[in-house]
Amino acid sequence: MDLTGIKFIDQIELAEKSILIRVDFNVPLDAEQQITDDTRIQAALPTIRYAMEQEDTKVILMSHLGRPKGKVDESLSLKPVGERLAEILGVEVLMPEDYGGKFVQKLISDMRNKQIMLLENLRFEPGEKGGDPAFGRLLSGLADVYINDAFGTSHRKHASMYHVAKYFDRYHKAAGFLVKNELEQISKLTSSPATPFTAIVGGAKVSDKLGVLNTLVERVDHLLIGGAMAYTFLKAKRVEVGNSLVEEDFVERAREIMFKATQRGVDLRLPVDHVVAASIDADADSVESSPRASIPKGMAGFDIGPVTIDQYKGIIADSKSIFWNGPMGVFEREPFANGTMSVAKAIAESDSFSVIGGGDSAAAINVSGYQDEISHISTGGGASLQMLEGKELPGIEALRANYPFEF
Numbered sequence: 001m002d003l004t005g006i007k008f009i010d011q012i013e014l015a016e017k018s019i020l021i022r023v024d025f026n027v028p029l030d031a032e033q034q035i036t037d038d039t040r041i042q043a044a045l046p047t048i049r050y051a052m053e054q055e056d057t058k059v060i061l062m063s064h065l066g067r068p069k070g071k072v073d074e075s076l077s078l079k080p081v082g083e084r085l086a087e088i089l090g091v092e093v094l095m096p097e098d099y100g101g102k103f104v105q106k107l108i109s110d111m112r113n114k115q116i117m118l119l120e121n122l123r124f125e126p127g128e129k130g131g132d133p134a135f136g137r138l139l140s141g142l143a144d145v146y147i148n149d150a151f152g153t154s155h156r157k158h159a160s161m162y163h164v165a166k167y168f169d170r171y172h173k174a175a176g177f178l179v180k181n182e183l184e185q186i187s188k189l190t191s192s193p194a195t196p197f198t199a200i201v202g203g204a205k206v207s208d209k210l211g212v213l214n215t216l217v218e219r220v221d222h223l224l225i226g227g228a229m230a231y232t233f234l235k236a237k238r239v240e241v242g243n244s245l246v247e248e249d250f251v252e253r254a255r256e257i258m259f260k261a262t263q264r265g266v267d268l269r270l271p272v273d274h275v276v277a278a279s280i281d282a283d284a285d286s287v288e289s290s291p292r293a294s295i296p297k298g299m300a301g302f303d304i305g306p307v308t309i310d311q312y313k314g315i316i317a318d319s320k321s322i323f324w325n326g327p328m329g330v331f332e333r334e335p336f337a338n339g340t341m342s343v344a345k346a347i348a349e350s351d352s353f354s355v356i357g358g359g360d361s362a363a364a365i366n367v368s369g370y371q372d373e374i375s376h377i378s379t380g381g382g383a384s385l386q387m388l389e390g391k392e393l394p395g396i397e398a399l400r401a402n403y404p405f406e407f
């Protein structure tokens, strides 16, 4: 990626400034709102600590969590994240209920040493996801300097990622250390990666990510599909998929991607067997192995099956570059974890440059225990996919000096 006109946090003056840092604290939570994986918090610490350590600074963090629909949803509050952060950093984390206005301004001006601020989930405000410039402007009023360290959200043209940056000139906005590291590492897969190059794509954000495969298929030798993504493709091949998750609006796109792969001689693989159950909450006894590509009526696929695992393992073992986004199944539940864990092991044992990206994929690799065998664990799934596709990331573009914003 061309970094012309983009500054990093250590290239701008921070002393005596209030610093607004957009982080991606969209961490996986369990039913009790406990954080199950804090990779994204840990990954942002170098930037947060650096900002705190400069002379007389005030640090204000902001993030989204999950996908609330532009209104308050207590189950998606950032409070558990604020508490974890306070423990890790040994500071008080102020969490106002508002995003701007006199109360928050006063809280910031009264901030003392050993205090930082974390704004509440930005997506409680409709203006965040709606990309409302007014919300970006409100946020910009909180600080002297803006830092983007939310790589995992940099593909979103949201108020806190893009519009906020309009209101800071080139001397007052920069990328953080996490973003810098991500751009450097993922660039290794965009500029002449060693071949064979294999991409493995799964997960649940099918409508978001299926379109990306149309370009990705031009860049890889093998494309292995798993997770919920697989069923839209199987449906496009007119294979019976029972109650599995299918994005009907994307079936035609899936068909086009398969056609393109055939034309270009790209090896696109779909699962040939599955682990199925009547529902995602099924107990282990009612989980079945389904030995063919089709899925029985009344059942849904929640993991790839053993024959598919063997096929994917063989391809992974022969690969020299690997990119993986999206778990192969509902790995959070033990009966559906085998596909994801087996793929993690195969990548760890391969002799390749490997990047695993995504909030949930990073959590999965940590559960597998193979995290130290992976070349780079990225905090972004959709963001790293978009970067591999060769498309601009709005959150990064907005940092460029003289970026031609439309107001």
Ligand SMILES: Nc1ncnc2c1ncn2[C@@H]1O[C@H](COP(=O)(O)OP(=O)(O)O)[C@@H](O)[C@H]1O
Pocket: 202, 203, 204, 205, 206, 226, 227, 228, 245, 301, 302, 303, 325, 326, 327, 328, 329, 330, 331, 332, 357, 358, 359, 360, 361, 362, 380, 381, 382
């Ligand atoms: N077959 C499936 N059916 C439903 N959900 C699935 C299936 N396979 C994987 N998932 C879910 O996908 C989620 C992760 O998807 P996604 O957010 O796209 O990945 P990442 O965060 O790694 O980018 C996981 O929580 C997992 O349970």
Ligand SMILES: O=C(OP(=O)(O)O)[C@H](O)COP(=O)(O)O
Pocket: 024, 026, 066, 067, 152, 153, 156, 205, 357, 358, 359, 360, 379, 380, 381, 382, 383
């Ligand atoms: O979790 C995220 O992306 P990922 O699941 O692709 O890794 C980011 O926080 C972006 O979230 P979004 O896809 O709801 O915009």
Ligand SMILES: [Mg+2]
Pocket: 358, 359, 360, 361, 381
């Ligand atoms: Mg995710």
